[in-house]
Amino acid sequence: MSDFTIAQRERENVQVLELKGYLDAHTAPKLEEAFQSLLNAQRYNIIINCRDLSYISSAGLGVFMAYIEDVRKNKGDIKLSNMSAKVYNVFDLLGFPLLYEITKDEQEAFNKFAGSAR
Amino acid sequence: MKDDVELLSTFADQATVAIENSRLIKKSIERERLVQEMTLAQEMQRKLLPQGLPAVRGVDIDAISTPAFEVGGDYYDFVELSETTIGVIVGDVSGKGIPAAFYMSEVKGIFQSLSALYASPRDFMVRANAVLSASIDKHSFVSLLYGILDVRTGRFQIARAGHCPLLHVGRSDSAYLRPDGMGLGLAEDDFFSDTIEEHTLQLAPGDACVFYTDGVTEAHRNSDEFGYERLRAAAGLADGKSAARMKEDILRAVDAFIENESPHDDMTLVVVKWLGLTA
Missing domain, CATH: 1.20.5 (Single alpha-helices involved in coiled-coils or other helix-helix interfaces)
Structure with a gap:
């Protein structure tokens, strides 16, 4: 049930985290750890690719809230992409699209980083 | 040796x-x-959680909250604001375990004290966000759906803060009502306040409103979720059945769907049926 993995890769100056599986109270610490190590390495431009994210609970959403302030304070951002309709609905109900940039695909999120750096 | x-x-x-x-x-x-x-x-x-149901003339209410294996964050409550108005609230505190339980008790305190001061659900939400934001840690938040029903007129004022939409069940149709509004504890006062709208629903005698938490719509069998459409179908129409009966019908449909497996999350249901009796 609690299967959740994160794959990390770098696209120029942007860090991409690909989430896969169930992000809930049990698996949220894994994502916290990933954010923490990005922040420790002073990497603040982050894309969360949700293509293979099958479920997110409130505890999972909370992880984004925990780090966004620090990331933005350092002139970076957390942008989310490739959400399924089901996952998007969870973000949308809570009003997250007002707080985060959520794009259809990763390229669009990447372009926004590239655009704001210019 | x-x-x-x-x-x-x-x-x-x-x-x-x-x-x-x-x-x-x-x-x-x-x-x-x-x-x-x-x-x-x-x-x-x-x-x-309330130890009983409010006995207000002109309205039939039933409610249930079944905790999952762990300590969860579901909350529901009632407040009799006057002889003819009643407030109904359902919410969900993010996360699980002891912290969720603590925040839930804070939400109850906020509701029981502030609901008496604000006649508009929207105003209540704005104030509740200010109070809660001051104490909640930054990865936690709370979703709430709050309605104030005038039992003489059937006027139901609704505000939603990040919570699942209200299901309004009429005699010939049913629909979800989803006023805009973000969860509490996610943003500062002005930002939050701009997102919250209030909706007024005019009920017809016999109409019911279903408040619930995501444990209902997200109840799942393998990767398939119970979802909004099955919930709407299970509630049926306001054809004279009691609030208790509508609640039972929904619970039975969820149980049948998950094939009697133990639920993964807390499940809360509150059914408010306006009888339309005028004194």
């Missing part, structure tokens, strides 16, 4: 077993203590 070595070796083995046993006993006592604390938290949380 050889005997001495064997003797010492036997003693050493016994000492190892004794140390290991003592470690296991300690661990088991620790675990027992944690289980006891968890049970206590669950019990306290149950006590935070």
Whole structure:
């Protein structure tokens, strides 16, 4: 049930985290750890690719809230992409699209980083 | 000499077993203590929920909250604001465990004190966000759906803060009502306040409104969720059935869907049926 993995890769100056599986109270610490190590390495431009994210609970959403302030304070951002309709609905109900940039695909999120750096 | 070595070796083995046993006993006592604390938290949380249903003339209400295995964050409550108005609230605190239980008790305190001061659900939400934001940690938040029903007129004022939409069940149709509004604890006062709208629903006599938490719509069998459409179908139409009956119909449909597996999350349902009796 609690299967959740994160794959990390770098696209120029942007860090991409690909989430896969169930992000809930049990698996949220894994994502916290990933954010923490990005922040420790002073990497603040982050894309969360949700293509293979099958479920997110409130505890999972909370992880984004925990780090966004620090990331933005350092002139970076957390942008989310490739959400399924089901996952998007969870973000949308809570009003997250007002707080985060959520794009259809990763390229669009990447372009926004590239655009704001210019 | 050889005997001495064997003797010492036997003693050493016994000492190892004794140390290991003592470690296991300690661990088991620790675990027992944690289980006891968890049970206590669950019990306290149950006590935070209403112990009965409000008896207000002109409205038929039923409610249930079934906690999942862990301590969750579902909350519902009622407040009799006057002889003819009643407030109904359902919410969900993010996360699980003891922190969720603490925040839930805070939400109850906020609701019981602020609801008496604000006649508009929207105003209540804005104030509740200000109070909660000051104390909640930054990865936690709360979703709420709050309605104030005038039992003389059937006027139901609704505000939603990040919570699942309200299901309005009429005689010939049913629909979800989803006023805009973000969860509490996610943004500062002005930003939050701009997102919250209030909707007024005019009920017809016999109409019902279903408040619920995501444990209902997200109840799942493998990767398939119960979802909004099945919930709407299970509630049926306002064809004269009681609030209790509508609640039972929904619970039965969820149980049948998950094939009697134990639910993964807390599930809360509150059914408010306006009878339309005029005194």
